[in-house]
Each structure stands twice: as structure tokens, then as C-alpha cells.
């Protein structure tokens with residue numbers, strides 16, 4: 001499968017996010033690893049599953065996006081990173097649990113671990129423990 005990647009600025013927080021274009025399905029998808037915003041541009045298909053094309057063979061597309069509620073990225077010591085896009089608001093209990101895990105665990109590489117919360121009311125990004133890494137970081141102009 002052939003994929004094309006392009007870095008763009010997140011519509012929501014201004015961080016860098018990667019859009020992936022899938023040549024096979026002609027779907028364009030991206031997720032912001034800073035605030036949890038996700039966007040997908042998918043071709044419209046007819047009842048037979050065939051992509052509906054307009055002038056010049058370009059597919060008709062639908063755009064779906066979600067604000068998200070933040071991102072949990074946990075890096076194992078000398079191991080991989082685990083990415084969780086937060087689909088629901090954080091509860092106070094979950095915040096306390098996260099703080100305890102991040103403070104005490106000897107399994108976690110704190111240099112590569114971060115937890116963010118996207119506040120839909122204020123449109124602000126909050127970081128629980130540390131800032132997201134530079135390749136994802138929002139511009140500092142705000």
C-alpha cells in the first residue's frame with residue numbers, strides 16, 4: 001500500500017500534524033498529536049462502493065472532523081510510545097490517576113511522555129506534565 005504524508009498546521013491548536021493520503025482508498029486522514037483534533041477527507045461512494053467522480057475524475061469528498069479532548073502519550077522506558085486520542089472529557093478522577101502514574105511509575109520514560117487536555121469552551125490546550133515534543137508543538141505566538 002502506497003501512502004503519502006504531508007505536514008500541515010493543526011486547524012485547532014496550530015501544532016504540526018501529519019496528513020496521510022492513502023492511494024488505494026483515496027482517503028486523506030490526519031490527527032493532531034498535540035490537541036487531539038482529527039480530520040478525514042473521504043470520497044463519496046455509490047451503492048456499489050464505487051467512488052463518485054466529478055469533472056476531471058476527481059472524487060466527490062466528505063470532510064469529517066472532531067475537536068477531540070486531548071492526547072495521552074505514554075512512552076515505555078527503552079520501549080515504544082503508546083498514543084491515545086482522548087474521545088471523552090477527562091474526569092477529575094482520571095486526572096488524579098494520570099498524575100499518580102506519571103509521578104511514580106518506573107516503567108515510563110517521562111522525557112517522551114505527555115498528556116494534554118483540549119478545553120472546548122476556552123479553546124485552550126493544557127499540559128498535565130510536560131509540553132508535547134517540538135515536532136508537534138504549537139507556535140508560541142498565541
Ligand SMILES: [Zn+2]
Pocket residue numbers: 010011012013014015032033034035036037
Ligand atoms: Zn492540534
